[in-house]
Amino acid sequence: MPIVVWQLVFFVFPLLFLLLMSFWLVKNYRMVPGFDSVNWIKMYGKGYFWDGYWRTLGYAGITTVITSVLAFPCAFALAFKVSPTVRRWAMFFLIVPFFTSYLVRIFSWQIFLNDNGIINVLLSSIGLGPFSMLNTFFGTVVGYLTLCLPLAVVLQLISLSNVDQRLIEAAHNLGCGSFRTVFAVIIPLAKIGIIVAAVFCFILSFGDFVSPYYLGGSKPPTLSILIIDTTKSGQQWPRAAVVAITMIVTLFAIMFTAIALAYRRRS
Amino acid sequence: MIRAKIYHGLFYFYVALVFVFVFLPILTSFVFSFNSERFPTIPLGHFTLHWYTLAFTDADVWDAFKVSLIVSLSVAFIATFLGFCTAYTDYRYNFFGKSAYLALSLLPPTIPLVIMGLAMLALLARIGMSGKIISIIVSHVVLCSPFAMAIVRMRLAQIDPNLESAAWNLGASQWRTMREVIVPFCAPALISAFCLTAAVSFDEFAVAWFVSGLNKTVPVIILEILQGNTDPRINAIGSVVFVTSITLIILAQIIYMRKSTRKTLTGF
Numbered sequence: 001m002p003i004v005v006w007q008l009v010f011f012v013f014p015l016l017f018l019l020l021m022s023f024w025l026v027k028n029y030r031m032v033p034g035f036d037s038v039n040w041i042k043m044y045g046k047g048y049f050w051d052g053y054w055r056t057l058g059y060a061g062i063t064t065v066i067t068s069v070l071a072f073p074c075a076f077a078l079a080f081k082v083s084p085t086v087r088r089w090a091m092f093f094l095i096v097p098f099f100t101s102y103l104v105r106i107f108s109w110q111i112f113l114n115d116n117g118i119i120n121v122l123l124s125s126i127g128l129g130p131f132s133m134l135n136t137f138f139g140t141v142v143g144y145l146t147l148c149l150p151l152a153v154v155l156q157l158i159s160l161s162n163v164d165q166r167l168i169e170a171a172h173n174l175g176c177g178s179f180r181t182v183f184a185v186i187i188p189l190a191k192i193g194i195i196v197a198a199v200f201c202f203i204l205s206f207g208d209f210v211s212p213y214y215l216g217g218s219k220p221p222t223l224s225i226l227i228i229d230t231t232k233s234g235q236q237w238p239r240a241a242v243v244a245i246t247m248i249v250t251l252f253a254i255m256f257t258a259i260a261l262a263y264r265r266r267s
Numbered sequence: 268m269i270r271a272k273i274y275h276g277l278f279y280f281y282v283a284l285v286f287v288f289v290f291l292p293i294l295t296s297f298v299f300s301f302n303s304e305r306f307p308t309i310p311l312g313h314f315t316l317h318w319y320t321l322a323f324t325d326a327d328v329w330d331a332f333k334v335s336l337i338v339s340l341s342v343a344f345i346a347t348f349l350g351f352c353t354a355y356t357d358y359r360y361n362f363f364g365k366s367a368y369l370a371l372s373l374l375p376p377t378i379p380l381v382i383m384g385l386a387m388l389a390l391l392a393r394i395g396m397s398g399k400i401i402s403i404i405v406s407h408v409v410l411c412s413p414f415a416m417a418i419v420r421m422r423l424a425q426i427d428p429n430l431e432s433a434a435w436n437l438g439a440s441q442w443r444t445m446r447e448v449i450v451p452f453c454a455p456a457l458i459s460a461f462c463l464t465a466a467v468s469f470d471e472f473a474v475a476w477f478v479s480g481l482n483k484t485v486p487v488i489i490l491e492i493l494q495g496n497t498d499p500r501i502n503a504i505g506s507v508v509f510v511t512s513i514t515l516i517i518l519a520q521i522i523y524m525r526k527s528t529r530k531t532l533t534g535f
Contacts, residue, residue: 207379
């Protein structure tokens with residue numbers, strides 16, 4: 001069981017240490033072990049912390065909804081409308097992006113979204129724009145989508161592929177229209193996969209700092225940007241730890257709620 | 268009939284749109300890595316290798332590639348080994364606390380990388396292990412071994428459970444069975460787990476950024492260039508990294524498909 005040891009030492013232990021550190025003090029730019037709730041009180045008393053908290057939750061929530069909605073027609077088409085060969089290749093090409101540098105892709109989006117970028121040059125040639133897209137919420141969402149969309153399509157596609165085709169045919173034979181079949185038969189059957197995909201989108205966009213920083217302009221900050229700023233500038237690690245622990249607790253609460261929802265039997 | 272055709276066409280169009288969105292940034296980076304203009308936009312300038320020369324005459328970039336290579340190979344090795352052990356334990360044994368064991372081995376990818384970075388940095392700095400190559404390796408193994416575990420576990424699900432008992436009955440020791448039955452059966456999964464974890468580690472920037480100190484990896488260099496002004500060197504470095512990762516992935520895919528089909532045909 002070497003993995004237990006490894007994960008305990010290098011995964012659980014660091015996180016516990018983070019929790020412990022959130023009670024430490026910083027004196028003369030050095031951390032001093034202690035047990036003081038001052039970091040928690042200070043951090044939770046700050047308006048910008050709560051602004052950041054709700055903003056991050058909101059961003060992640062909106063991204064989850066947008067990604068799930070945009071991914072579904074694609075996963076649906078790949079599951080039911082194309083040949084198995086096309087489906088396999090599509091699956092392969094959807095996995096490829098995970099192994100390309102996210103940073104490089106974000107840099108590419110900067111080239112597109114810039115005020116003098118590709119999109120604005122194209123738009124101005126037909127007499128439109130310029131629109132500022134970089135350093136806006138729109139930019140952030142483009143970045144989040146870059147991160148989440150392929151994964152969401154893959155996960156939805158896997159669960160849609162497992163839907164029993166006979167049930168769909170049965171619905172059609174019973175006179176159920178195409179749209180109604182999708183919403184009354186297919187989505188409930190693929191519920192678990194759709195929710196799991198959504199949970200992953202939420203986790204990824206909740207914790208990501210690259211999109212809100214390099215496409216969203218970093219101001220106002222999300223929680224992950226707050227952690228970086230607090231850690232990298234100065235020695236306020238205990239306060240960064242407060243933010244981190246809050247994020248983990250929030251994430252786990254949402255994850256467990258969603259998973260419980262996914263596996264709940266219909267009464 | 269016509270309506271059905273239109274629907275069909277619309278679906279294809281939508282799928283194409285999604286793929287364009289996914290691959291546009293990757294292809295753009297390629298194109299602009301050869302573009303002469305300092306500020307990347309259209310119309311394109313002329314073809315140049317300037318950004319490649321600029322990037323790869325920089326000693327820092329070479330050092331970063333060296334560090335990345337050491338890190339990703341060591342990570343792949345350790346993570347694949349750990350992943351295999353976990354997967355085998357899950358496949359073979361039932362024991363008290365198994366679900367906690369599985370949760371522990373699969374949970375790391377759900378923790379935001381920034382937080383993992385901060386936690387690792389805090390702990391490693393405390394025990395005097397931060398800023399070294401080994402600190403990046405240790406952190407990446409935590410992140411990568413769940414993927415290795417998942418890949419090997421899927422392969423183990425295909426094994427005939429009687430195979431192992433048969434080997435035992437024929438007098439093979441537990442170790443020998445492991446060496447001559449289980450490991451060869453899992454070989455394709457082990458190889459692809461190796462390639463995938465190497466690729467994941469090679470691309471990971473957040474945790475590496477926190478713990479690496481002066482031993483920067485390639486993605487950390489990219490992150491630092493990104494923080495400065497617009498600089499097309501990113502495209503050049505990124506393209507090289509992309510080709511490397513994709514080669515690894517395709518290799519993994521080919522090996523997995525070829526080996527696993529052949530093995531099943533010959534009775535395994």
